[in-house]
Amino acid sequence: MAAARAMWTGAISFGLVNIPVKLFPAIHENTIHFHMLHDEDNARLQRKMVCPVDGKEVHPEHTVKGYEVGPDQYVRIRTEELEAIAPEKARTIEIKDFVPLEGIDPMYFDRSYYLEPQEHAAKAYKLIVTAMEKAGKVAIARFVMRGTEYLACLRPVDGVLMLETMHFAEEVTTPEELPGMPVKAEIGDRELKAAEQLVASLSTDFEPERYQNEHRQRVLELIEKKGRGEQVVVQPPVERAKTGGGDLLAALQASLDSSRRRNPRDEGGERSPGRKGAARKRKKV
Structure with a gap:
């Protein structure tokens, strides 16, 4: 397996202390990707941008960003205007607060990463990990990666700092916003x-090892069979009966x-x- 590559480098800002770190993804996706082919000649299809007014193909240099404010009404936004208000490209994970992990609903977590100390930063890295373990707290921080600002949670796990990107509060739907909640029965x-x-x-x-992606395995088996030229018989899915009322007990x-x-x-x-x-x-x- 090839050595993991850091996708971000910077420093953890902890009071007046800066701890140089590298960010590595903790999860690798196993998603199976398909290409769209022409059913007549198996040629891989291409996606093109076409103007619905004149039916002509539009090349990237003739495109602009627009935000829809009403039916077929758009506000044009120039790239330089977005760049002027982009988050500062400081390579710093700025710790804002320390909070109990159990006080964070898991729905706020998004993606997981490892933070590795850079050269000569091992002692400072170990210090913050140990301090957080003894305090029983995790850190809430902000940082910018690839032009996007993130809210993050830093938590010590077996002597290693993990960074979880988080959703902002306005991105989370509460149960009270759902029409059928709370349940009354x-x-x-x-x-x-x-x-x-x-x-x-x-x-x-x-x-964790007990739970496998069974659907992915079935797709791989299907691809293998089709690749060998085998005929595959499609079975209709079996629908489970719904349970309720007197059937529940x-x-x-x-x-x-x-x-x-x-x-x-x-x-x-x-x-x-x-x-x-x-x-x-x-x-x-």
Whole structure:
């Protein structure tokens, strides 16, 4: 595997202390990408910009940015105007606050990165990691990457600083904004007890390696079969019956019975750990 390449370099600003760091992605995507082909000759199709008024192709040098303010009404914005108000290109992760991690709803997190100390910054890096671990806090910071300003959370994990880019508050939808929330329904004691037993029967330690991208594997198998010239029979998807009303308790009990047969429980009433054991424990902050 090729050595990881830093996608950003700068420094963590911590009071009057600056800690030079490099930013590396913690996640690599395994998305399968397809190209659009012409069904008659298998040629790869090209996308072109066409003006709907005269039907002619428009080249990039003849395009401008526009913001729609009404039906077919646009405000033109020049590139230099955007550049004039762009965030300052300071290569600094500026820490604003330290907060408890449990006080942050996971929905605010977006992408995960590792922060690695640059040369001669190991001691300062270790200092902030240790201080945050002992305080039980994570840092909320701002930084600019590739012309975009980000809100971020810095958290210590096993002696390493991780940076999670975050959504701003105005980007997050609250349950109160949904038409069907909050849910108003009455549940019976028997239903609740059966549901609690089902949760207990499926409870175990989190082992990331147990959960595979099954759909991706099926797509790869399909590609392999088609590449060998095999005929593939498409089966219609099986639609699951919806559960509600008087069926709920019966469905819960059937699920509980099935879970007990598949997953023998230990003396504590929870499912026994998988063969590979529990996932590597991460230090809590």
